[in-house]
Amino acid sequence: MKVKLILPALTEAESPFWRPIKYSLFPPLGLATLAAFLSPDDEIDLQDQHVEQLNLDDEPDMVLIQVYITNAFRAYKIADHYRAKGAYVLLGGLHVTALPEEAAQHADTVFLGPAEEAFPRFLEDYHAKRPRKVYRSFIRTLHNLPPARRDLIKRNRYLVPNSLVVTRGCPHHCDFCYKDAFYQGGKSFYTQLVDDALAEIDRLPGKHLYFLDDHLLGNKRFAGELFAGMKGMNRVFQGAATIDSILDDDLIERAEEAGLRSVFVGFETFSPENLRQSNKKQNMAKSYADAVRRLHSLGIMINGSFVFGLDHDDKDVFSRTVDWGIENAITTATFHVLTPYPGTRLYQNMEAEGRISIRNWDLYDTRHVVYKTRGLTAVELEQGYHWAYKEFYSWSNILEASFKHDSVKHRLKHLFYMGGWKKFESLWNFIIKTGGLNEMLPMLESILSKVEYKESSRKIEIRERVII
């Protein structure tokens, strides 16, 4: 059987603001994971439109498409195209789970929720000629899964081919997050077996890893054992964690000892009212500054995420956020316009209040305002969002933030990482076009090398200062 797996490009990936490097970071691991359930006799073609031109002239028997909100319309077009050619078309992913009736109009079968257990069930039914229209994930486990078909990934087209996911979901329940909608009807946070995760790491070449887990420190026991197992593997890695997990116990120190060099942190907002409104409990009554100090003391760089447009934001939120990021030497910042994704509690609440003003999913890219705002006008919100990016990544602010670090090495790392990420777009474009992206990995690894501090981070007092 000829099977085609497709990740259509996100609409924003083709906007004038498109930064090709941003969409050439990670391979489509979810599709490679599902490919592992196909037969070794199947002829499989995995295509990622972010890094290659899609070939739509072929004649596959089956097509599986991963759908996010801003590639939904494009995914439906591709699905219709292949159905017209007689292929059996499957759709799955966050958007399909949020709006199954919409997706089902373009598919023979849709998958709701994570598909690791449902996909093999579907294959059995398909080969028995009784496939169903909808498969919902029931059993949530990562135990005994076959290894992802990484051989299908065109590694040289990605800066970070060694991305991996060792947990699924997250223990928290933020109102604006897809997580609860995607995992409804079963466990919403579960992990691999530590030995399986370590074996997967062992199979990956090179030194650098990027954990795409929503919350790598979410299960303390699992994370502790994983980091213990990784010690001595000579890896450097990046991942995501919440404020409370960074301040709690010594898990972050153990992560650093295992090779953690940069972490994505959802600060989102400084307003207690906004946190409460978003059910972001893990940030409440926690000192962001202490979390930042702790990470700096360990030489871990920080990618801070911030959301603009929550109901208690005012016109000053943009400058307050940018100033705080520079003052606290956040290495990189990701700003978002609040976006009520269908299926989330935020969307349901806004829908009930008649506040959803735009339903063109292409604009649900966290750059456009798609709802009726409070506290700020839609124009102020979009302008403030663009201003924040421009200001935070100005050379003067990059230099100012870099010089906040104590050690020269940390200052240089900050400068190279932040400058390299945002200031050399044409160089990145040239590297992507000439196919040398993967060769930049050693440079990334050296920027992520360890910063030594005389004082043990464990001696640094972490005060859980109550700010709310």
Ligand code: SF4
């Ligand atoms: S912590 Fe992150 S992944 Fe978890 S529910 Fe909140 S936004 Fe989603």
